[in-house]
Amino acid sequence: MPDTAMIDADRLNHSLDELAAFGRSEGGGVRRLCAGPEDGKARDWLRARLAAEGLAVKVDPVGNMFAVAELAGPDAPVVLTGSHLDSQPSGGRYDGAYGVAAGLEALLALRKRVKAGGLAAKRNLGLVNWTNEEGARFSPSTLGSAVFAGLVATDFALSRTDGDGVTLGEALSAIGYHGADRGPPKVSSYVELHIEQGPELERTGHRIGVVEGNWGTAKFVADIRGRAAHTGPTPMAERRDALLPAAELVLFVRALSDATGGALLSSVGRLDVIPNSTNVVPAQARLFAEFRAVDPAMLAEACAKLVAKAASLSTPGVTVALEQTLDRPAGTFDPGLRDLIAQAASACGYPPLRVHTVAGHDAIPMKTVCPSAMIFVPSAGGVSHHESEFTAPEDLAAGAIVLAETLARLVSA
Amino acid sequence: MPDTAMIDADRLNHSLDELAAFGRSEGGGVRRLCAGPEDGKARDWLRARLAAEGLAVKVDPVGNMFAVAELAGPDAPVVLTGSHLDSQPSGGRYDGAYGVAAGLEALLALRKRVKAGGLAAKRNLGLVNWTNEEGARFSPSTLGSAVFAGLVATDFALSRTDGDGVTLGEALSAIGYHGADRGPPKVSSYVELHIEQGPELERTGHRIGVVEGNWGTAKFVADIRGRAAHTGPTPMAERRDALLPAAELVLFVRALSDATGGALLSSVGRLDVIPNSTNVVPAQARLFAEFRAVDPAMLAEACAKLVAKAASLSTPGVTVALEQTLDRPAGTFDPGLRDLIAQAASACGYPPLRVHTVAGHDAIPMKTVCPSAMIFVPSAGGVSHHESEFTAPEDLAAGAIVLAETLARLVSA
Numbered sequence: 001m002p003d004t005a006m007i008d009a010d011r012l013n014h015s016l017d018e019l020a021a022f023g024r025s026e027g028g029g030v031r032r033l034c035a036g037p038e039d040g041k042a043r044d045w046l047r048a049r050l051a052a053e054g055l056a057v058k059v060d061p062v063g064n065m066f067a068v069a070e071l072a073g074p075d076a077p078v079v080l081t082g083s084h085l086d087s088q089p090s091g092g093r094y095d096g097a098y099g100v101a102a103g104l105e106a107l108l109a110l111r112k113r114v115k116a117g118g119l120a121a122k123r124n125l126g127l128v129n130w131t132n133e134e135g136a137r138f139s140p141s142t143l144g145s146a147v148f149a150g151l152v153a154t155d156f157a158l159s160r161t162d163g164d165g166v167t168l169g170e171a172l173s174a175i176g177y178h179g180a181d182r183g184p185p186k187v188s189s190y191v192e193l194h195i196e197q198g199p200e201l202e203r204t205g206h207r208i209g210v211v212e213g214n215w216g217t218a219k220f221v222a223d224i225r226g227r228a229a230h231t232g233p234t235p236m237a238e239r240r241d242a243l244l245p246a247a248e249l250v251l252f253v254r255a256l257s258d259a260t261g262g263a264l265l266s267s268v269g270r271l272d273v274i275p276n277s278t279n280v281v282p283a284q285a286r287l288f289a290e291f292r293a294v295d296p297a298m299l300a301e302a303c304a305k306l307v308a309k310a311a312s313l314s315t316p317g318v319t320v321a322l323e324q325t326l327d328r329p330a331g332t333f334d335p336g337l338r339d340l341i342a343q344a345a346s347a348c349g350y351p352p353l354r355v356h357t358v359a360g361h362d363a364i365p366m367k368t369v370c371p372s373a374m375i376f377v378p379s380a381g382g383v384s385h386h387e388s389e390f391t392a393p394e395d396l397a398a399g400a401i402v403l404a405e406t407l408a409r410l411v412s413a
Numbered sequence: 414m415p416d417t418a419m420i421d422a423d424r425l426n427h428s429l430d431e432l433a434a435f436g437r438s439e440g441g442g443v444r445r446l447c448a449g450p451e452d453g454k455a456r457d458w459l460r461a462r463l464a465a466e467g468l469a470v471k472v473d474p475v476g477n478m479f480a481v482a483e484l485a486g487p488d489a490p491v492v493l494t495g496s497h498l499d500s501q502p503s504g505g506r507y508d509g510a511y512g513v514a515a516g517l518e519a520l521l522a523l524r525k526r527v528k529a530g531g532l533a534a535k536r537n538l539g540l541v542n543w544t545n546e547e548g549a550r551f552s553p554s555t556l557g558s559a560v561f562a563g564l565v566a567t568d569f570a571l572s573r574t575d576g577d578g579v580t581l582g583e584a585l586s587a588i589g590y591h592g593a594d595r596g597p598p599k600v601s602s603y604v605e606l607h608i609e610q611g612p613e614l615e616r617t618g619h620r621i622g623v624v625e626g627n628w629g630t631a632k633f634v635a636d637i638r639g640r641a642a643h644t645g646p647t648p649m650a651e652r653r654d655a656l657l658p659a660a661e662l663v664l665f666v667r668a669l670s671d672a673t674g675g676a677l678l679s680s681v682g683r684l685d686v687i688p689n690s691t692n693v694v695p696a697q698a699r700l701f702a703e704f705r706a707v708d709p710a711m712l713a714e715a716c717a718k719l720v721a722k723a724a725s726l727s728t729p730g731v732t733v734a735l736e737q738t739l740d741r742p743a744g745t746f747d748p749g750l751r752d753l754i755a756q757a758a759s760a761c762g763y764p765p766l767r768v769h770t771v772a773g774h775d776a777i778p779m780k781t782v783c784p785s786a787m788i789f790v791p792s793a794g795g796v797s798h799h800e801s802e803f804t805a806p807e808d809l810a811a812g813a814i815v816l817a818e819t820l821a822r823l824v825s826a
Binding site for chain 2: 387
C-alpha cells in the first residue's frame with residue numbers, strides 16, 4: 001500500500017517559495033538564467049538543503065548536480081529523479097524547480113521509510129539538477145542531460161555562448177559549478193516530475209498525467225545579412241534591409257501552422273536585429289524558428305517548405321542562410337515505466353490521464369541511458385514560460401506523492 | 414579674395430584620425446554612443462584642443478559644448494559652426510566628427526587672420542559640439558540643439574532613457590558633461606559642414622553642396638502587446654504572438670515606399686522583441702518606423718495609411734498602439750545664407766551643387782534661432798551610418814576651406 005502521508009507538502013511549498021526568491025520578477029515569476037548569479041544561489045540552496053540531510057553533491061564538468069542516497073550499498077544501481085533550476089528570462093516558479101524540490105522530498109521520504117524498515121531497497125536513489133534545460137541563455141536546450149547521456153560532447157557544451165559572448169564554461173566557473181565529478185555510473189531508471197505546461201489535465205479534471213511520449217521538434221536559425229545604411233538619404237533601391245526577409249519568414253512560419261488548422265505548432269520566439277538603431281537600415285537579422293508536430297510527415301513537410309522559402313528570399317544583396325539546429329523526432333517513453341507510474345498513481349487515488357509532451361525535457365535525452373518517463377501535474381490555464389504560471393498546492397502534493405510511490409516501486413523492485 | 418591656403422588640411426586629417434580612435438570598431442568605423450565613455454573621451458579631446466589654443470569650453474545642462482573666439486569684443490553676436498561627436502552604434506568616422514574638426518580648423522584659421530589684420534571682424538566666432546544628434550542611444554535625435562533652440566525642455570531631454578534605463582542626465586554626469594553653463598546668448602547665424610550621406614555630389618562630380626532644405630520626416634513607435642507562453646505546448650489558437658503584427662508592419666511600411674516607386678523613403682530600423690527567447694511566444698514587440706519625403710502630401714498619406722494599418726492589426730488578444738514621435742515638416746534653410754555659401758564656394762574654386770538633406774541635422778532646430786544653413790561634401794557611394802563611410806581628403810579640405818570663407822564673410826559682414 002502506498003504511504004500517501006509520507007510527503008511533507010508544507011515543506012515542499014516552502015521550498016518552492018524559497019526557490020522562487022532567487023531571481024524573483026516583479027510579476028511574481030522568476031528570471032533565473034542558466035549559470036547566472038540567481039541560478040548560482042538556487043544551486044547553493046539545493047547544496048545546503050542536501051548537506052543538512054547528510055547528502056553530498058557531486059558536480060560534473062557541465063554543472064549537473066547529483067546527490068545519491070545510498071539505500072542499498074555503494075555499488076547498487078541508482079534510480080534517478082530530478083529536473084532543472086534554470087528558468088526562462090520571464091519564466092514561472094514551477095517549471096523545473098518543482099521537479100527538483102519534489103524530487104528532494106520524495107528522496108527524503110523514501111530514505112526515512114527504508115531506515116524505518118518500511119521498504120526493502122535494492123537500489124539507491126539519486127536526485128539531479130540538470131544544467132541549461134531551458135536553452136534560454138545557452139543553446140541548445142536540455143544540454144546538461146544530453147552531455148550526461150553522451151549525446152553531446154562536454155567541450156561543445158562548455159563552449160556555447162550567451163548573447164554577450166560568455167561561454168557556459170565561463171559562466172559555470174563564475175558561480176562555482178564547473179565541477180570535476182562524474183554522475184552516477186549505473187542509472188537504472190529516470191523519472192521526472194513536471195508541470196504539464198498545457199491544458200489537458202486541467203480540462204479533463206485529472207491531477208496526474210502519465211507522459212506517453214514527446215512530439216517531434218525541429219528548430220532553425222536563419223542568419224540574414226544585408227548592409228547597414230542611413231535610413232535617411234539612402235535611396236530605396238540601394239537599401240539591403242535584412243529585416244524584410246525576416247518579416248516574411250515570421251509570417252510564413254505562422255502560415256504553415258494555419259494551413260494545418262493548428263496541428264503543426266510553430267513559432268518565431270527570437271529575432272535579433274543588428275544594429276537595431278532607428279536611423280540605420282538593418283544590416284543583419286537572426287531569426288529563431290521552430291516547428292512541433294505529432295505526425296513526422298507533417299513536421300518534415302514544414303521543414304522542407306521553410307528551407308525552400310528561405311532559399312527563395314536570398315538575393316545577391318541580402319543573403320538568407322538557414323541552419324537546422326535541432327531535429328528531435330517524435331518518440332515514446334519506456335512502456336513498462338509508464339505503466340508502473342499509472343499503477344502507482346491509481347494506487348495513490350489519482351487515476352491518471354495519458355498525455356504527450358510537446359515541450360522538450362531532460363527525460364528525452366535520458367531515454368538513451370535507461371528506461372525513462374515523466375509525471376505531469378496540471379498547469380492553470382495551460383500557461384507556462386510566463387510569470388503567471390500556477391499549479392495548485394494540492395496538485396503539487398499529489399505529484400510528489402505519486403513520484404514517491406513510483407520511486408518506491410523502482411527502488412524495491 | 415578668399416585665402417584658400419589658410420586651412421591646415423594635414424592637421425584636420427590628423428584630428429579625424431584621433432577622433433576615430435574613440436570607439437573605433439573592428440571594421441574601421443566608430444561606436445561612440447551619446448554620453449558613453451567613448452563620447453566622453455572625444456569630448457575631452459575637444460576640450461583639450463581648445464584649451465591648448467586658449468579657448469575655454471562652456472557646457473550647458475544637456476552637455477552641448479561651446480567655445481567662442483572673441484574677435485569683436487565680448488558683447489558682439491556670435492557666428493556659430495559645429496556639429497556632433499556622437500555616432501551610430503556601427504557608424505562611420507566622418508558623420509558629425511568632420512563638422513566639429515573642420516569647424517575647429519576654420520575657427521583657428523580665422524582667428525589667426527583677424528589677429529594678423531587680414532580680416533576686420535564685427536562678430537565673434539563660436540564652435541559647438543551638440544549632444545545626441547544621432548538619436549541612437551537616446552530618442553529623439555538632434556536633442557541638444559533642440560534644447561538650445563528652446564524647442565524641447567531641458568528636463569524632458571535629461572530624462573530620456575537608453576535601452577538599459579539610464580537617463581541622458583545620468584550618462585552626462587558619469588562622463589562629467591552635465592554642465593551648468595549657458596550657450597552664447599546672441600547667435601547671429603549657424604553654418605554646419607557635414608558629409609552628404611547620399612550619392613548626388615559624387616554622382617555629379619561636385620565637391621561642395623549647398624543644402625537648400627530638408628525633407629519632411631515622420632517617425633513612429635508601435636508598441637505591440639501579446640502574451641508570453643511556451644512555444645511548445647500552447648495551442649496555436651491560444652497564442653497571442655506580438656511578433657506577427659510587427660512582421661506585418663515591417664512589410665507594410667516597405668510596401669508604401671514601393672508603391673511610390675521609392676519617392677517615399679521608409680524604414681523599420683529597430684525592432685525590440687520581448688522576452689526574445691527561442692522557447693517563448695513573444696509577449697511584446699516595439700517597432701520603430703519612419704517615412705521621409707519631399708512632398709508633404711505624400712508624407713501625410715503614408716502616415717495616415719500606417720495609422721489605419723496599425724489599427725486594423727489590433728485585436729483583443731494582441732493590441733497595437735501606434736504613437737507618432739516625430740513630425741518634422743519639409744523646410745528650407747535661410748535663402749540669403751545659402752546664396753552666401755554658394756558665392757563663397759565659387760570664390761574658392763568649387764562651384765556648388767544645390768542639394769537637399771534627407772537626414773535630420775542640428776541645423777534644422779537652429780533655423781528657429783537664427784539664419785542657418787549647411788555645406789555638404791561627398792560621401793563615397795552615398796554610404797553613411799556604416800563603418801565603410803568615406804570622404805576623400807581633398808573633399809574634406811575643400812569643405813573646410815569653403816566653411817572658413819563662409820564664416821569669414823559672416824564675421825566681417
